[in-house]
Amino acid sequence: ALVFSFALLPVAMMPLMLHLMQPLNGIHVLMTPHFTSAISAFGIVFMTYACIVAAEIWFVYRKFIVDSVHRLNDKQDRSGLESLLLPIYKVISLGAMDISKGALDSDHKAVKFLAALGIPVACFLHGYAGFIFGSVKANALWMTPLMPVIFICSAVVSGIALCIVSYYIFMEMRKWAAKRGKNWLLPDALAQGGTAIPVEQLRSIQEHEVKMTSKYLLIFMTAAITLEILDMIFRGYTAVKSWDALRMVIYEHDFMKIFVYQYGLGNFLPFLMLLLPGLTTRRAVVASVLVLFGVFMMRWNVVIGGQAFSLTFAGFMEYHLPIIPHDIETFKEGLGGMLSVIVTPFIIFYFLNMIFPAFMSDDEAH
Template identity: 35%
Template sequence: MNHFVTEGYVLPNQMHIYWTTMIVLYPYITGIVAGAFIISSLHHVFDRHELEPVSRFAMIMAFAFLLFATLPLMAHLGHPERAFNMMFTPNATSAMAGFGFIYSTYLLILAVEIWLLYRADFVFLSQNARHPLMRKLYWLLALGVMDVSPEAKALDRKVMIFLASIGIPAACGLHGYVGFIFGAIKANPWWASPLMPVIFLLSAIVSGIAMVLVCYLVVQWVKGREINGACVFALIESVWYFLIIDVTLELLELLNHAYMANEDWEILKALITTKLFTSFFIIQILLGSVIPFFLLGSVVVFKDRISPSVRNAFGAFGGVLLLMQVAAMRWNVVMGGQMFSKSLRGFLNFDVEIYGREGLIVAGLVLCLPFVTMFVISRILPLWGPLSTFPKEWMKEVVPERKPLKGYSKFS
């Protein structure tokens, strides 16, 4: 078949792009959840002790992002007031109907895990916080479980490991599922691929670890605190490995399209070389994958020979590039799939909306909310380490050096 795609015939009902910024944002947000949770679990379950400085923060970050994962979807739905029908009257054959259940299960696991992680702190703070109202708040947060005996703590840890071992498949499920939403659409050759869930999951992990890495470095720099080299190295190392598998699979999928050269390849080729050229080849591949590969790779390869400041700078810069790469990947998948018509003969232009319900401003606000939440939580709970890192002036009296928290280090 000869397709003169540049002439452009777009089916009459496809003059509009229905899934826009919000549907790009949604997998981006859930992706960060998956990655952050995995970092936290690497420490809590798999005993990667070098990740201790960020393990609590990563867990809170996963929670904060997960809280707002549904917001872009709500902003996008034509009838948000009927959203819960997806849970009350789900259609068993719909991939999308699984969302509510997967999401709420995961949110529950995460909430319980955070509670277990901080339970001893709640108990301690409910007696020692400076402000009486805060003491009440901590007492409420402890849910009346005030037993901090070594046996109780040991039980906490056991349950936590159990939950994390459910939580890892749940996190993978949540994000693999997001990929499935796109990968199972046979009507769209740019989406339909069994690799899609795997690619979504891996890029999710990359973005999550990158976000933890960037936030850790930025917060430590702003606060003027010491940066834990082993921790930064461990983050860079894991994100580098995941990046390699992720980008390999992404390119493999493209190569497969090109090599099979089905009837849809002609339009897909035109898509990536025209409409998506900048966002795919320049941003996603060159800036977002090749440069971080060398930046972070040099840190991993020259582990002992690279100076800490260079390592941290490479980590922060590489992390930001990775965050951009994953955002570009979401954009290229979601928008790219809608920029060509199902007639396979024409393209659509998409002008980014700024002010509307699905515009850039709303997207920016939605993306800010998890950070606001993390800030609020940081006023209540120590995010970056054990309780001893909490500001002393917020306590009734000076906390004796870790003494009341004997056996505590097991948790954090």
């Protein structure tokens, strides 16, 4: 999960940059962050979290990095990939070659400190988008103090569900590739010269990890569903000036998207699937896919649905997703851009897995 989250970080700004007319200007948010702009302040939070994750990965894999430097140095007949990895390991080792018991104990303490520090920073990072939406007074659907908390809970839920689905897919691919000798699907084996996990252990490890993580998914789903329903009840009870327009949007115009797709298929159905006894790996994976669909619909209803009407309720606008692009703009704003955002973190993870094997045991890493 740690390596995969690091692979997801570069993709965090991709949707916004695809939407910009001048996407190359997006780097200014990270390179020149300041507090006078809500968007530019995001650069401070994002870079802080990125540094925490990078430092945590370094401390977790430091022993492995040092061992890899010694192993590749002593190896006479290195392959081309191993010859490329050796200088990379030497650079990222930062000269810290001490792997004594005292040094490793210090690494463990640093990992615990960074993990504890990373939790509030991650919550602030994921709630920041909700803060920006919730502070827009001109849009009745977005203007709620619960928006940052809802975004935090949905981010936790989608993150856990994505880890379950990705882990299941990766482990199935590893089992298939290990049995048939397809090392190009095993980047860690390709780089290290052997499989990180024996084939006979893959299935048992997969079932244990998926079922254990599903319990956490169920807990955070409860919090996310409760907050979203509470927000809707609060809006209806207070019945502010814009409630007439919101009621038309929620109960008429977007009824199918909100109550059938988001709450029905994306929340309550996977909640019941995870709650029923005798949970299997495949049922947990199917439920996680539905959870991801529900979070996607939640973001769709907030971002797209919030722009489909005006505060004066002058009517609705319809958004049609460009499927077949006819220029670069329809590619970025359509299905092509969406698939690019989905595929990019997996490509990054493939190459990161060569340097930091994500499927090795804790004993091997430390």
